[in-house]
Amino acid sequence: MPPANAYTVSCVxxxxxxxxxxxxxxxxxxxxxxxxxxxxxxxxxxxKLLLSITAHHATTDGWHINKFLDELQYAMYQWNNII
Numbered sequence: 001m002p003p004a005n006a007y008t009v010s011c012v013x014x015x016x017x018x019x020x021x022x023x024x025x026x027x028x029x030x031x032x033x034x035x036x037x038x039x040x041x042x043x044x045x046x047x048k049l050l051l052s053i054t055a056h057h058a059t060t061d062g063w064h065i066n067k068f069l070d071e072l073q074y075a076m077y078q079w080n081n082i083i
Contacts, residue, residue: 008034016041020052031059049076 020036038050051072053065 007032009037010034011037013037013039015039017050017052021054029056031056033060047080 015038017038020038033053033055036052036054038052041048041050053068055065
């Protein structure tokens with residue numbers, strides 16, 4: 001079991017997915033958010049990152065996920081303007 005206030009991040013940059021689900025049945029109750037990233041894809045002149053977030057509604061709500069995605073998008077925009 002991860003420590004308090006932790007989250008799990010995994011990256012599989014060689015695959016493209018429309019849905020990714022990681023179930024941790026052996027660690028019940030499992031309240032930690034999990035984030036899975038896939039490959040970058042280019043579509044209509046934009047580079048997109050495939051991302052799946054699994055979160056338990058008892059510990060994470062839409063506001064937290066929105067805040068995370070806003071920060072991630074901002075960081076990626078800043079990184080893209082550097083290179």
